[in-house]
Amino acid sequence: MSAIQRLIEDFEKNGRRPLRVLGASGQLGYGIPTPALEEGLTRKPDMIGCDMGSIDIGPNYLGAGKMAPTRVGAKRDLRKVLRAARQLDIPLIIGSAGSAGAKPHLDQTLEMIREIAAEDDLHFKLAYVPSDVPREVVRREIKAGRVMPMDSMPELTEEEVDASSQLVGQVGLEAFRRALETGADVVVTGRACDTGIFASIPAMLGFPLGIATHMAKIVECASLCCTPGGRDTILAELDDEGFNLESMSPKRAATPASVAAHSLYEQADPYDIREPAGRCDLRNAHYEALDARRTRVTGAVWQPADRITLKLEGARLVGYRALLLSATADPRFIARHAALLEEVKTVVRDLVCEDTAQDYDLFFRVYGVDGVRHWPTPPNPMPREAFIMGECLAPTPERAEEVVRTTKQYLLHHGFEGRLSTAGNLAFPFTPPEVVTGAAYRFNVFHLMQVDDMAAMFPVFTETF
Amino acid sequence: MQLQNIATVIRSKNAGPCLVTFDLMFKDTDDFLRAKKAVSHIRSEVARLYGKSENEVRVIDYAPSNAVKITIPRDIVSGNPGDTDVYGAQQHSLLLEIEI
Numbered sequence: 001m002s003a004i005q006r007l008i009e010d011f012e013k014n015g016r017r018p019l020r021v022l023g024a025s026g027q028l029g030y031g032i033p034t035p036a037l038e039e040g041l042t043r044k045p046d047m048i049g050c051d052m053g054s055i056d057i058g059p060n061y062l063g064a065g066k067m068a069p070t071r072v073g074a075k076r077d078l079r080k081v082l083r084a085a086r087q088l089d090i091p092l093i094i095g096s097a098g099s100a101g102a103k104p105h106l107d108q109t110l111e112m113i114r115e116i117a118a119e120d121d122l123h124f125k126l127a128y129v130p131s132d133v134p135r136e137v138v139r140r141e142i143k144a145g146r147v148m149p150m151d152s153m154p155e156l157t158e159e160e161v162d163a164s165s166q167l168v169g170q171v172g173l174e175a176f177r178r179a180l181e182t183g184a185d186v187v188v189t190g191r192a193c194d195t196g197i198f199a200s201i202p203a204m205l206g207f208p209l210g211i212a213t214h215m216a217k218i219v220e221c222a223s224l225c226c227t228p229g230g231r232d233t234i235l236a237e238l239d240d241e242g243f244n245l246e247s248m249s250p251k252r253a254a255t256p257a258s259v260a261a262h263s264l265y266e267q268a269d270p271y272d273i274r275e276p277a278g279r280c281d282l283r284n285a286h287y288e289a290l291d292a293r294r295t296r297v298t299g300a301v302w303q304p305a306d307r308i309t310l311k312l313e314g315a316r317l318v319g320y321r322a323l324l325l326s327a328t329a330d331p332r333f334i335a336r337h338a339a340l341l342e343e344v345k346t347v348v349r350d351l352v353c354e355d356t357a358q359d360y361d362l363f364f365r366v367y368g369v370d371g372v373r374h375w376p377t378p379p380n381p382m383p384r385e386a387f388i389m390g391e392c393l394a395p396t397p398e399r400a401e402e403v404v405r406t407t408k409q410y411l412l413h414h415g416f417e418g419r420l421s422t423a424g425n426l427a428f429p430f431t432p433p434e435v436v437t438g439a440a441y442r443f444n445v446f447h448l449m450q451v452d453d454m455a456a457m458f459p460v461f462t463e464t465f
Numbered sequence: 466m467q468l469q470n471i472a473t474v475i476r477s478k479n480a481g482p483c484l485v486t487f488d489l490m491f492k493d494t495d496d497f498l499r500a501k502k503a504v505s506h507i508r509s510e511v512a513r514l515y516g517k518s519e520n521e522v523r524v525i526d527y528a529p530s531n532a533v534k535i536t537i538p539r540d541i542v543s544g545n546p547g548d549t550d551v552y553g554a555q556q557h558s559l560l561l562e563i564e565i
Contacts, residue, residue, distance in 0.1 A: 055482060056478075056552060057551075058551040059543070059544040152538045152542070153542070260530045263529070263530075264488045264527060264530060264534055265488075267480055268484055269525060269534075270530075285529065287529060318546055372555050373550065373556060376559075441544070443543065443545070446481065
């Protein structure tokens with residue numbers, strides 16, 4: 001009998017009891033502190049969940065099909081949670097595989113799981129749910145007027161859909177539930193709502209969806225909701241009225257203030273958790289200290305939506321990136337840097353575009369002045385030193401490299417009126433100061449699409465080890 | 466008094482790739498209520514400093530954490546060519562000197 005079947009049978013036979021949910025990691029692959037995980041395993045958890053991805057890391061990972069952590073780090077963390085779940089014979093649920101949850105990310109994650117199962121002689125049933133969205137479906141729904149932009153994104157076009165190198169949808173609780181219903185011990189999904197990881201088993205056991213979703217939203221970040229916040233494993237004990245939170249690290253306390261404040265993190269509205277099938281309303285949420293390190297949370301209410309919506313995420317190639325890393329400590333250069341950098345851009349363009357139109361973008365970020373944002377006014381006085389990062393985006397890596405190498409030479413020796421430092425304008429911390437970083441992407445899809453049948457779009461696959 | 470002398474937290478972060486959200490947290494209800502009373506002033510200062518129209522600035526007061534949340538569109542979508550702060554974690558400092 002699978003871990004989930006036994007859990008359901010336990011509830012049927014022995015009646016309702018609090019469900020113990022272990023949030024092992026909010027970013028699988030960056031390390032799971034062992035002492036807190038081990039402490040969590042002594043509390044007889046009913047399930048272990050881990051979030052592995054996010055959109056906040058930028059478009060590159062999605063577009064390039066690469067993980068944000070190293071493979072070594074990801075496999076080490078996967079091994080920890082797989083061994084823990086198999087040792088206790090409880091379900092392990094992992095969402096947003098491989099950082100961005102598209103096919104290459106899920107494939108890499110599944111490959112590591114297969115390796116670990118073989119290397120450690122682990123036996124379990126695996127269910128996985130790819131979250132790549134068929135392009136023809138999105139094109140059809142654009143025509144039908146059933147795709148809406150999120151926030152400040154423009155309307156989605158069929159051209160952008162075709163141009164995305166990866167296109168995923170955030171699957172929700174129902175996808176995890178379908179995976180669990182196959183009798184799987186381990187569930188892995190592509191891009192997913194992080195709440196689905198932790199709210200799917202509570203939903204199957206009949207816990208109120210509002211409370212379960214609120215709990216899921218907090219424990220998916222492990223002990224981030226504590227003071228001090230951190231990546232240690234967290235335990236939630238869920239009942240029909242609320243849930244109790246306790247970090248598995250004795251150094252971290254879940255206080256009413258710290259838990260309530262977690263609703264602010266990376267969210268535009270702290271009272272609202274949006275899901276494909278509805279929203280979780282936190283207006284009447286209540287946070288109460290059980291003791292110095294534990295908080296009880298009640299009051300979240302689930303409001304089902306009229307129609308199911310899928311959040312789409314896509315990234316497209318914008319070119320290839322090369323960088324110039326350099327610095328200056330010359331007050332006359334620093335004082336006039338804005339005009340001088342524009343002059344050098346023109347010099348470079350005239351040299352590398354003798355026979356062609358300009359086919360690249362060249363950006364300078366001057367750290368110490370305006371590298372982090374375009375401030376309303378310049379610093380006064382100007383800084384003693386400034387770091388100048390040149391960035392070229394071009395149609396090929398070779399072209400990008402050609403532009404930054406040329407830029408380096410002409411920025412170094414650019415003459416200007418009043419120049420005293422005639423041997424060179426730049427300090428290089430090392431040579432070569434040019435770096436080719438490769439393919440560059442941007443988000444071109446961040447939209448909501450109406451979906452009638454999630455199960456048909458995102459089927460479940462299983463494997464037995 | 467400037468926000469940096471009354472708030473215990475002044476931070477920024479993306480809320481999705483198109484928005485940046487600021488959290489102002491205060492040590493107690495008195496300080497929170499002082500900020501809450503100044504919400505329309507904070508909104509117009511944020512609009513001025515960040516180059517947005519006032520109707521682009523969304524302000525929500527959040528009593529459970531003695532916090533005020535401000536959300537504005539990012540100048541550039543996270544990670545687009547020319548971006549300077551992919552996570553949006555260093556966009557807060559213009560708030561420090563707002564007087565309330």
